[in-house]
Amino acid sequence: MTQAQMLVTILEAAIGSCALVFVTFALWPSVRLDVFRQQMFAVRDELFDYAASGKIGFDHPAYRLLRQSMNGFIRYGHRITFFQINMSMLHWKIVESHAPMDWTERWDRAISTIDDADVKNSLLAFHRRSIMLVSGRLVFGSPVLLLVLAVGTLIELFNLGWRSAKAAFERSLNRTTTTLIDVRRLEEEAARAAA
Amino acid sequence: MADRRKHKERQPGETDKSPRQPKSAARWFIGNVFSLVRRHGNFAMACLLIGYCVNRASTGVEAFAGRRSLADLKFGLFANVTVVFTISITLSGLSIGLYLRERGNHRRTRERLAARIKELEIKIDPNRTSSKLTSEGLTRRDDI
Numbered sequence: 001m002t003q004a005q006m007l008v009t010i011l012e013a014a015i016g017s018c019a020l021v022f023v024t025f026a027l028w029p030s031v032r033l034d035v036f037r038q039q040m041f042a043v044r045d046e047l048f049d050y051a052a053s054g055k056i057g058f059d060h061p062a063y064r065l066l067r068q069s070m071n072g073f074i075r076y077g078h079r080i081t082f083f084q085i086n087m088s089m090l091h092w093k094i095v096e097s098h099a100p101m102d103w104t105e106r107w108d109r110a111i112s113t114i115d116d117a118d119v120k121n122s123l124l125a126f127h128r129r130s131i132m133l134v135s136g137r138l139v140f141g142s143p144v145l146l147l148v149l150a151v152g153t154l155i156e157l158f159n160l161g162w163r164s165a166k167a168a169f170e171r172s173l174n175r176t177t178t179t180l181i182d183v184r185r186l187e188e189e190a191a192r193a194a195a
Numbered sequence: 196m197a198d199r200r201k202h203k204e205r206q207p208g209e210t211d212k213s214p215r216q217p218k219s220a221a222r223w224f225i226g227n228v229f230s231l232v233r234r235h236g237n238f239a240m241a242c243l244l245i246g247y248c249v250n251r252a253s254t255g256v257e258a259f260a261g262r263r264s265l266a267d268l269k270f271g272l273f274a275n276v277t278v279v280f281t282i283s284i285t286l287s288g289l290s291i292g293l294y295l296r297e298r299g300n301h302r303r304t305r306e307r308l309a310a311r312i313k314e315l316e317i318k319i320d321p322n323r324t325s326s327k328l329t330s331e332g333l334t335r336r337d338d339i
Contacts, residue, residue: 003259012280014252018245019287025241027291034301037332044326048316058320067324074326078334079233087233095226194324 029081029141036077036137040130044070047126055119061110062123065191069103070130072190080134082142085181088189103191104184132170134186135177149176234339305332 047066051058058064073080079088107127114120139145152172153165160168177183309330316323329335 007256007259008277010252010255012277014248015284017248019284021241021244021248023291025237025244027294029237030298033334034298034332037328041326048320052319058322064324071324071326075328075334075338078339083236084233087229087236091226091229091233094222094229194326 032137032141033078036080036133037074039133040070040074040077043126043129043133044074050122050126055116056114056123060114061106062114065103065107065110066123066127066130068194069127069187069191071194072187072192073130073134076190076193077137080137080186082138082145082180085138085186089181089185101184101188103188107187131183131187132173134183135173138181139173139176145176145180148180149173152176302331302333306330 044067047063047070050056051060051063056063079085111120111123114123139149149172152175153169156168156172156175157165309332313323313325327335327338
């Protein structure tokens with residue numbers, strides 16, 4: 001290899017690496033954030049349509065709490081990454097010693113006031129979908145969590161006897177998030193932010 | 196999410212069950228260090244990596260200092276840029292350019308449609324709550 005060829009290789013590698021850093025740290029997170037918000041907006045719109053159909057009142061606490069939490073996730077979607085959440089948790093632990101977690105309590109109370117089982121199940125399903133979106137955003141943005149997810153999915157597949165890959169994946173995704181991060185805490189913060 | 200305002204939906208008669216302890220200066224300082232790392236960690240990491248790439252490249256280039264004339268080197272550089280590299284850079288550049296253009300279009304569409312949707316939804320639910328993103332669907336500066 002001549003000197004000029006070596007120099008060109010060095011410059012090519014430098015330009016390529018800088019471009020890769022730009023894509024990895026600027027463009028890719030921006031796309032992921034847009035996708036997350038878009039999906040959460042879709043769930044929120046479906047919830048609105050559900051309430052507009054008359055199955056639940058717009059002023060029912062369960063509807064308002066669910067919408068409040070979704071609004072918070074949309075607004076602070078850029079902070080839902082493993083790194084940011086760990087830093088926020090440390091910040092909360094050091095600066096605030098007694099942060100109340102009453103969103104879950106109020107949600108459980110509100111859900112228990114609904115007599116119609118179909119409506120109750122539908123609202124729980126909306127809630128589950130929003131949490132799955134948050135879990136997906138968290139896990140797919142972190143190589144560490146992705147590795148945990150892959151191992152967890154394999155274990156779940158063994159547990160389920162190699163029958164349902166989708167169920168194994170969803171269970172593992174849920175377990176990965178709940179084991180490492182307190183989802184109730186995220187909901188609490190999301191609801192507060194949107195209040 | 197560190198906004199610590201009280202809940203607007205607090206029930207009548209319900210009291211705040213969270214007596215906050217006064218923060219010491221050290222706790223306040225360390226807590227805010229984590230807050231700063233959270234806020235700017237990504238940018239700092241990207242800058243560090245780009246700096247590292249540039250540093251490695253400059254170290255490599257330094258090895259050639261004084262061995263060849265500048266004119267000679269310029270000619271050699273252009274003659275040795277490979278076709279594969281040229282094509283990959285062109286394609287990547289075009290893809291990124293197209294993506295940025297589409298992203299701009301998407302934002303303008305969101306801005307156009309979101310106001311109408313909001314207006315229509317408020318007619319059905321006058322107490323409709325918002326995600327408080329900007330009209331283009333972006334994060335507010337204060338929320339970063």
